Amino acid sequence: MSPSKGSDDVVRLESVRKVYGNDRNGVVALGGVTLGMRRGTFTAVMGPSGSGKSTCLHCAAGLDRPTSGSVVLDGHELTGLNERELTRLRRDRIGFIFQSFNLLPALNVVENVQLPLRLAGRKAKRADVDEVLARVGLSDRKHHRPGELSGGQQQRVAIARALITKPAVIFGDEPTGALDTRTALEVLALMRQAVREVGQTVVIVTHDPVAASHADRVVFLADGQIAGELHEPTAQAVSERMTQLGAWADVPAGTVN
Numbered sequence: 290m291s292p293s294k295g296s297d298d299v300v301r302l303e304s305v306r307k308v309y310g311n312d313r314n315g316v317v318a319l320g321g322v323t324l325g326m327r328r329g330t331f332t333a334v335m336g337p338s339g340s341g342k343s344t345c346l347h348c349a350a351g352l353d354r355p356t357s358g359s360v361v362l363d364g365h366e367l368t369g370l371n372e373r374e375l376t377r378l379r380r381d382r383i384g385f386i387f388q389s390f391n392l393l394p395a396l397n398v399v400e401n402v403q404l405p406l407r408l409a410g411r412k413a414k415r416a417d418v419d420e421v422l423a424r425v426g427l428s429d430r431k432h433h434r435p436g437e438l439s440g441g442q443q444q445r446v447a448i449a450r451a452l453i454t455k456p457a458v459i460f461g462d463e464p465t466g467a468l469d470t471r472t473a474l475e476v477l478a479l480m481r482q483a484v485r486e487v488g489q490t491v492v493i494v495t496h497d498p499v500a501a502s503h504a505d506r507v508v509f510l511a512d513g514q515i516a517g518e519l520h521e522p523t524a525q526a527v528s529e530r531m532t533q534l535g536a537w538a539d540v541p542a543g544t545v546n
């Protein structure tokens with residue numbers, strides 16, 4: 290396969306290797322991955338359990354450091370940055386969406402959305418907050434706390450919180466993993482909309498072929514290596530590729546969409 294190349298890449302991993310533990314009994318989570326994500330595209334990373342998906346996402350987002358290789362995000366080489374510089378880069382240029390939403394329970398919706406800007410010492414303009422909340426369909430829930438919202442609504446707050454900083458990339462680690470099918474589709478549609486309407490770059494890890502079919506491209510990992518990719522994927526094609534990779538071997542029949 291030929292990973293995408295070129296200056297349009299907003300994230301680029303070059304020969305990224307990640308070994309957990311020491312040289313003798315280490316686990317090779319990534320064995321030299323080269324991969325680019327173009328600006329304004331939606332990429333899903335898939336692969337069997339333990340294939341290195343989360344490690345790949347974490348290295349790309351500066352949450353984990355590669356053992357060797359290079360990661361360039363929005364023109365910045367991450368591997369040379371110290372912890373403080375990495376923290377600032379994550380705060381200013383990256384949005385995160387997690388399976389478990391990660392909202393602060395004591396803050397209401399508006400305050401949760403404003404949080405990344407506050408942490409950066411920037412003023413969150415009310416009009417900007419209103420705009421992102423309208424975009425995710427939560428204009429009527431501004432003063433609710435997370436505990437008063439459904440799972441789908443909480444994830445929409447997390448998307449609004451990720452969008453408010455206008456990050457170079459939004460990374461999602463199983464962003465629909467805790468949602469029912471219909472709610473997951475709404476959340477995926479919102480991410481798709483952010484890509485289409487404001488040119489947002491989105492990269493998610495998912496186990497779900499239906500979720501992956503919303504992406505422009507699916508990148509498959511197996512044993513810490515790129516094992517192929519699909520463009521304009523259908524859920525059926527993704528599912529077949531996962532079967533070829535032996536992804537469902539340990540899953541009881543009928544539990545995969």
Ligand SMILES: Nc1ncnc2c1ncn2[C@@H]1O[C@H](COP(=O)(O)OP(=O)(O)OP(=O)(O)O)[C@@H](O)[C@H]1O
Binds near residue numbers: 309318
């Ligand atoms: N902190 C760690 N210490 C040691 N080994 C780790 C650590 N994190 C991940 N690994 C190992 O690295 C490999 C890749 O893990 P990773 O979590 O990236 O896979 P994954 O594809 O995201 O898996 P899953 O789909 O099950 O979440 C696995 O063998 C895992 O056990």
